[in-house]
Amino acid sequence: MTKPFIHHVYFWLKNPNDAADKAALLAGLEKLSTVETIHQYFIGAPAPTDRPVIDSSYSVSWLLIFATAEDEAVYQTHPLHLEFIDTCKHLWERVVVYDSI
Numbered sequence: 001m002t003k004p005f006i007h008h009v010y011f012w013l014k015n016p017n018d019a020a021d022k023a024a025l026l027a028g029l030e031k032l033s034t035v036e037t038i039h040q041y042f043i044g045a046p047a048p049t050d051r052p053v054i055d056s057s058y059s060v061s062w063l064l065i066f067a068t069a070e071d072e073a074v075y076q077t078h079p080l081h082l083e084f085i086d087t088c089k090h091l092w093e094r095v096v097v098y099d100s101i
Contacts, residue, residue, distance in 0.1 A: 003101045004039065005066040007075075012094040013059040021091050022059065028088040029062055035078050037071035038064055058096075069101065 015021045026043060033041045042063040046056035066072040075081055 002068050005069045005072045006098075006100045007064040007066065007072055008098045008100075009062040009064075010058040010096045010098075011060045011062070011092045012057065013091055014093045015091075016059045025060055025088055025091050028084050029060070032080055032084045035075050035080050037066055037074045037078070039067050039071070040065040059092075072099075 011025060013021055013025065029041075029043050042061075044061040044063065046058060046061075049056070064072075064075070066075065
């Protein structure tokens with residue numbers, strides 16, 4: 001049985017209190033969610049939890065589930081992904097990605 005491929009991206013906005021910047025990033029992610037190889041996705045924000053092991057300094061999280069690592073590789077070079085980067089990269093100051101299988 002093939003294990004799903006999990007791709008979790010965390011974005012730190014340059015202007016985290018700017019509603020228009022956050023809305024632009026969210027709109028970009030919603031458009032990006034139409035890539036055919038994405039099995040499931042979830043756009044999130046930091047939860048109101050407070051424990052020493054929790055990093056809630058990010059602005060937006062983008063959790064993607066792919067059926068296979070090959071599907072995730074298709075996503076990486078998909079025109080919508082490349083367009084998202086070009087269109088939205090000015091909004092963030094930092095991005096961290098965690099991939100797991």
